[in-house]
Amino acid sequence: MQHRKIAFIGAGNMSNSIISGLVKNGYPASAIFASNPSRPKLDTLKSEQGIQISQSNADVVAQCEVVVLAVKPQLMEQMCTELAAATKLDGKLFISIAAGLPVKRLQAMLQGQDNVIRTMPNTPSALAKGMTGLFAPSNISQADKDYAGQLLKHVGEIAWVNEESLIDSIVAAAGSSPAYFYAFLEAMQQEAERQGIDHDTARLLVQQAMLGAAEMVCHNPQLEISELRAQVTSKAGTTAAALESFAALDLNGIVAKSMQAAVARAQEMATTF
Structure with missing residues (x-):
């Protein structure tokens, strides 16, 4: 270039x-x-x-x-x-x-x-x-x-x-989203520590799990993310129990509302400054 x-x-x-x-x-x-x-x-x-x-x-x-x-x-x-x-x-x-x-x-x-x-x-x-x-x-x-x-x-x-107008959606999906993942990792690390794992090990566990999951998504473009999730989820297993808890708390709805809030703020900024 x-x-x-x-x-x-x-x-x-x-x-x-x-x-x-x-x-x-x-x-x-x-x-x-x-x-x-x-x-x-x-x-x-x-x-x-x-x-x-x-x-x-x-x-x-x-x-x-x-x-x-x-x-x-x-x-x-x-x-x-x-x-x-x-x-x-x-x-x-x-x-x-x-x-x-x-x-x-x-x-x-x-x-x-x-x-x-x-x-x-x-x-x-x-x-x-x-x-x-x-x-x-x-x-x-x-x-x-x-x-x-x-x-x-x-x-x-x-x-x-x-x-x-789609730039505002990119703000929500990519521009701001690293912070979403950091917040999720932070919560996971805190809970791992609460359960007795030391600080450094808890950090290593969650960051490597996130890195590995991201690499799996990137190296398997032919698979929907939902299919990758299903591959980790054995019926009535530990992962299923965790995902059922997410569903009960309406994780999809929480994520949607959060991304919509980012878009709304971007649109508000367009008229404020």
């Missing part, structure tokens, strides 16, 4: 994850720039990844062809307004990783710049195990779409959507 010069505005967890994944997978650190108001996160990125850093958004944007908008949604408008006043934005490709902000809103914030692709990555991008949803309006060139897709393939799998 092309190694365009790319500026990350904001040096938070997601930028850190993507930059780490890019560098690990061969994207030249010399072509990656990051800006942030404070130094500590920038200094960490420079020391760990070898990228170019600055506390000035305008400085890094002026040097780059691609700009990743990675500030919090509530800060985006002020940042874009100041950026447009400080440097020329014409001809640059903007890639947003901010949840909840639609393309039209971002274009307005960027003073009419319309070369905007909206994405929703997740933090496993740091291990090249990410999952990113992407949406591009009809004015985006195929070359820019290809670049954005290839860029994010450096850090995991990608999925393009034809309707922007």
